[in-house]
Amino acid sequence: MCGRYGLYRSKMDYENALDAAGGLAYNSMPIDMEPDFNISPYRKKPLPFFTATGVEFGLWGLIPDANKKPLDELRYTFNSQSEKIASDSWPWKGPATRRQFCLVPMSGFYEWQWLDPTGKKKLRHFIRLQDPATFACAGLWNDWKSPDGQTVKSFTIITCPANRLMAKIHNPTGKPPRMPVILTGEKASAWIDGAGSFSKDQAVAFLKPLPDEEMLAYPVENKATGPALIKPVGEPVTA
Numbered sequence: 001m002c003g004r005y006g007l008y009r010s011k012m013d014y015e016n017a018l019d020a021a022g023g024l025a026y027n028s029m030p031i032d033m034e035p036d037f038n039i040s041p042y043r044k045k046p047l048p049f050f051t052a053t054g055v056e057f058g059l060w061g062l063i064p065d066a067n068k069k070p071l072d073e074l075r076y077t078f079n080s081q082s083e084k085i086a087s088d089s090w091p092w093k094g095p096a097t098r099r100q101f102c103l104v105p106m107s108g109f110y111e112w113q114w115l116d117p118t119g120k121k122k123l124r125h126f127i128r129l130q131d132p133a134t135f136a137c138a139g140l141w142n143d144w145k146s147p148d149g150q151t152v153k154s155f156t157i158i159t160c161p162a163n164r165l166m167a168k169i170h171n172p173t174g175k176p177p178r179m180p181v182i183l184t185g186e187k188a189s190a191w192i193d194g195a196g197s198f199s200k201d202q203a204v205a206f207l208k209p210l211p212d213e214e215m216l217a218y219p220v221e222n223k224a225t226g227p228a229l230i231k232p233v234g235e236p237v238t239a
Contacts, residue, residue, distance in 0.1 A: 058153030064091030
């Protein structure tokens with residue numbers, strides 16, 4: 001994914017995401033939050049994610065255990081490859097070993113399709129499920145201790161090799177196409193509820209592409225803002 005997603009942040013949207021995540025239910029639901037159609041990484045505003053204990057808020061971009069730089073000097077990792085998590089590669093080793101799995105709710109995400117080999121001409125696409133309800137992507141979270149003793153929560157969204165639909169959109173020259181790991185139903189609830197007892201192989205088995213027939217993707221205006229950002233400007237992409 002290009003590093004941006006949209007979330008209609010209301011109590012109903014969270015409840016829809018929880019329902020899509022296998023009927024999870026929490027008491028500490030945030031209520032009065034403004035919709036955000038273009039969430040980008042590295043912002044300092046905490047964003048919601050789900051764990052087995054409830055709704056948490058953290059920075060999008062996981063901060064590894066070993067980082068010693070001040071918070072304002074860090075470059076976080078907002079996407080993490082499933083293959084590297086499987087091998088416990090840095091910076092995922094701590095959170096993955098501790099099975100700090102989470103779900104990141106969203107209404108959809110954006111991806112840029114390269115229209116020429118250089119990537120100078122690109123077209124933004126909005127991707128969501130065929131059912132337009134809020135859904136969730138698999139993630140890792142962490143509590144990072146800053147040099148001044150501050151504890152900062154953060155999370156990353158896990159990506160995997162793209163399905164046929166996403167391979168048509170995520171097409172950077174020389175790089176394999178990828179997509180976020182989307183979890184629904186029992187898989188979503190099991191990802192966080194059973195995190196503590198998963199073997200590595202069991203955890204990796206979750207990190208697969210969603211079937212393309214369950215997804216809807218269409219081009220949107222590159223420079224639009226707000227609700228206009230998810231308005232189609234062309235026909236849906238077919239796998």
